[in-house]
Amino acid sequence: MFARLARRLPSIALCAAAVCCAAAFGGRAEADETCTHGGAGGIHQQPGVNCPYCAADDDVWRWRVLPPSLLFKPYIAGVKAARMAGVLNRVDGGRMGETTLDGSLGARIGIIRLGQDGPDADGWQFDIEAAAFPRLNHDEEMDLDATDFRAGLPLSYRSGPTAISFGYDHISTHVGDEFFERNPDFERVNYSRDALLLGVRQDLSLELTVYGEAAYAFARDGGSDPWVFQFGAEYFDEISPASGGPVAAANVQLREEFELGGRFTTVVGWQFREPETGRLLRFAAQYDAGKSPYDELFGEDETAIGLGVFYDF
Incomplete structure (x- = not known):
């Protein structure tokens, strides 16, 4: 059993590396689409294009109470x-x-x-x-x-x-x-x-x-x-x-x-x-x-x- 497991270790390592890379790149892509502008209202989790704080940073005027x-x-x-x-x-x-x-x-x-x-x-x-x-x-x-x-x-x-x-x-x-x-x-x-x-x-x-x-x-x-x-x-x-x-x-x-x-x-x-x-x-x-x-x-x-x-x- 241990011999069979040893022969499969390269395949297991390769699969684990692929999963980790996918998670890293996927997480990085998701982070890139997430607004992390703190502002006075805290951290916003919606995409930055829909964030009024980020819109304000792009010189967009808006009403604010x-x-x-x-x-x-x-x-x-x-x-x-x-x-x-x-x-x-x-x-x-x-x-x-x-x-x-x-x-x-x-x-x-x-x-x-x-x-x-x-x-x-x-x-x-x-x-x-x-x-x-x-x-x-x-x-x-x-x-x-x-x-x-x-x-x-x-x-x-x-x-x-x-x-x-x-x-x-x-x-x-x-x-x-x-x-x-x-x-x-x-x-x-x-x-x-x-x-x-x-x-x-x-x-x-x-x-x-x-x-x-x-x-x-x-x-x-x-x-x-x-x-x-x-x-x-x-x-x-x-x-x-x-x-x-x-x-x-x-x-x-x-x-x-x-x-x-x-x-x-x-x-x-x-x-x-x-x-x-x-x-x-x-x-x-x-x-x-x-x-x-x-x-x-x-x-x-x-x-x-x-x-x-x-x-x-």
């Missing part, structure tokens, strides 16, 4: 940009303590898009943004001294290196009860703005972006004048998605009520970018100088330097 990325990103050093952030500041000037924790609790998110897929896609997108900006006074047992609120309905468009955002923008401000108790002579300012806002971002290279913005308030109160302008520049040199890279940004805000004075902000740190959605996580130092970012302290000068964590949707 709740796109996971933005065509117009918040300004890295922008005043009152809607994001999740916390900055521990050392403040010189103002009336809200020498050490403060300034927060941003909000986001800008996509509602519907007509365009390509991905964070650097071309297309049209309607977003919604909202955020609260509380200031906690570390010197007074973390009292809530003030909170500003912002909400907006922007429509954005992107084509190659150029992105444009236009829409409605609201800002209002409120003072904390504990601040009133410490400052009984303080006169509350009912500062608010309802404005139309136009912003333009331009990528000069993969690393460098410049931008400008103008907002005209058609309804206002508390000493607000119609025009507010912002402009600035951002630099991000990503070494790799895993390790991130250095980031630096500067922003200037000019307000008509201060005769086109305002506030200067700069940010320097390290940033990570999620490649499929473009979301940003940043650890950075921040320096501010000029008018208080909290409009309850309307017109008061303050300088702040701090360290913070920032997350942009």
Whole structure:
């Protein structure tokens, strides 16, 4: 029996090799026909020609509800940009303590898009943004001294290196009860703005972006004048998605009520970018100088330097 098996070994080996080759080539052919594009929706098992994500990669425009990325990103050093952030500041000037924790609790998110897929896609997108900006006074047992609120309905468009955002923008401000108790002579300012806002971002290279913005308030109160302008520049040199890279940004805000004075902000740190959605996580130092970012302290000068964590949707 063993002799017969030995004589048949070459035939058995040949058949096994043929089966393995068929399986390998067949599996390879099937893999070639299978879409493995991860995208924001995961791995797709249907043929790539029928995959909307792959179609989007081929410059095909389509409608998409709740796109996971933005065509117009918040300004890295922008005043009152809607994001999740916390900055521990050392403040010189103002009336809200020498050490403060300034927060941003909000986001800008996509509602519907007509365009390509991905964070650097071309297309049209309607977003919604909202955020609260509380200031906690570390010197007074973390009292809530003030909170500003912002909400907006922007429509954005992107084509190659150029992105444009236009829409409605609201800002209002409120003072904390504990601040009133410490400052009984303080006169509350009912500062608010309802404005139309136009912003333009331009990528000069993969690393460098410049931008400008103008907002005209058609309804206002508390000493607000119609025009507010912002402009600035951002630099991000990503070494790799895993390790991130250095980031630096500067922003200037000019307000008509201060005769086109305002506030200067700069940010320097390290940033990570999620490649499929473009979301940003940043650890950075921040320096501010000029008018208080909290409009309850309307017109008061303050300088702040701090360290913070920032997350942009």
